[in-house]
Amino acid sequence: MPVRPLRRIGISSGERLHDQVDAALFHSPYGATLTNEIEDEHPELIVRDGENVLAAFARGGTAHLVYGFENERAFADRFPAMFEKLLPKARRAIAPDDLRFRLAYAPARPLVEPVLKRLWFSPVRDWLGFTLERGAKLPAASPRGATFRDATAADIDELLRLDRGAFPDTPLTREGMLAALREGEAIMATVGKHAAAFCTFSMTSPLDGYIHVVAVDDAQRGRGIGTALTVRACKRQFAAGARRIELTTDDSNGAAIRMYLSLGFRQMSAGRDYTRPAHPKAIARLKRQSQGTLIRFGGWR
Numbered sequence: 001m002p003v004r005p006l007r008r009i010g011i012s013s014g015e016r017l018h019d020q021v022d023a024a025l026f027h028s029p030y031g032a033t034l035t036n037e038i039e040d041e042h043p044e045l046i047v048r049d050g051e052n053v054l055a056a057f058a059r060g061g062t063a064h065l066v067y068g069f070e071n072e073r074a075f076a077d078r079f080p081a082m083f084e085k086l087l088p089k090a091r092r093a094i095a096p097d098d099l100r101f102r103l104a105y106a107p108a109r110p111l112v113e114p115v116l117k118r119l120w121f122s123p124v125r126d127w128l129g130f131t132l133e134r135g136a137k138l139p140a141a142s143p144r145g146a147t148f149r150d151a152t153a154a155d156i157d158e159l160l161r162l163d164r165g166a167f168p169d170t171p172l173t174r175e176g177m178l179a180a181l182r183e184g185e186a187i188m189a190t191v192g193k194h195a196a197a198f199c200t201f202s203m204t205s206p207l208d209g210y211i212h213v214v215a216v217d218d219a220q221r222g223r224g225i226g227t228a229l230t231v232r233a234c235k236r237q238f239a240a241g242a243r244r245i246e247l248t249t250d251d252s253n254g255a256a257i258r259m260y261l262s263l264g265f266r267q268m269s270a271g272r273d274y275t276r277p278a279h280p281k282a283i284a285r286l287k288r289q290s291q292g293t294l295i296r297f298g299g300w301r
């Protein structure tokens with residue numbers, strides 16, 4: 001593996017958590033708003049070891065790990081102890097159902113993945129990251145028969161139904177959807193009297209917009225509603241000052257990838273998400289299962 005020069009992430013006064021994380025060679029890809037929120041609301045959820053930092057923010061029942069390490073080797077050496085220190089604090093402060101680690105630097109995977117696996121993280125999703133720069137020409141996009149309006153918490157049941165239909169394997173919980181509405185914005189499309197689609201988005205820093213979900217009812221796909229929602233979300237965020245808009249989608253999601261590319265988004269990153277239950281009982285169950293495998297097969301497969 002080529003040796004890359006190290007950059008220091010020393011803590012100088014006035015430097016915010018996001019600056020420290022971002023200056024580290026191996027770091028999480030979250031925006032400044034989410035990262036700095038930890039410092040403002042849960043400073044106890046920041047664990048440091050020398051130049052390395054690990055922290056967590058909560059979104060809809062999931063604790064997302066924010067990290068900045070001097071390099072991947074420092075991650076392999078320090079992450080397990082820092083994680084064990086953070087975990088009980090995160091359980092107390094934000095009581096998550098699970099924890100999520102987002103790896104955005106694919107070449108680090110051979111070194112990082114075994115460390116995560118030993119701590120009971122498992123891969124949950126391979127994604128591609130797309131960016132649309134300010135100034136991109138967006139179409140007017142008004143599909144016939146569809147109307148658009150802001151969604152609110154009063155629409156929660158319809159939003160959950162659409163989300164379940166679009167993502168049957170990973171539906172958002174009610175709390176997760178309410179958190180998305182509280183912490184960002186949502187636009188909904190209706191056809192006749194029926195909710196046909198929605199899109200959620202939020203600013204991750206004063207200059208960065210982010211599209212979280214675009215979901216169109218199966219029966220309404222292919223008629224321009226997904227495009228129209230994405231365009232509306234982008235225009236809203238550019239008008240709010242975003243210089244660029246980012247999103248991720250599963251690397252196997254051809255329909256979404258084509259839609260984003262056709263709007264001028266460019267693929268800028270790729271990565272893998274790992275998840276791990278937060279509750280000790282769930283971890284004990286995973287351990288028992290893996291011991292069962294060990295006994296049955298006489299060794300790790």
Ligand SMILES: CC(C)(COP(=O)(O)OP(=O)(O)OC[C@H]1O[C@@H](n2cnc3c(N)ncnc32)[C@H](O)[C@@H]1OP(=O)(O)O)[C@@H](O)C(=O)NCCC(=O)NCCS
Pocket residue numbers: 166167212213214215216217220221222223224225226227228248249250253254255256258259260262
């Ligand atoms: C991806 C999704 C949002 C697209 O919504 P949609 O309303 O069907 O999309 P549109 O009608 O606006 O189509 C826009 C473009 O996307 C592409 N596209 C849409 N459906 C497609 C399909 N089934 N296969 C290939 N390309 C497709 C096409 O390029 C299309 O443009 P074209 O009609 O000019 O060829 C919708 O399929 C969906 O809800 N999927 C499940 C949830 C999801 O994957 N969301 C995106 C990730 S957050």
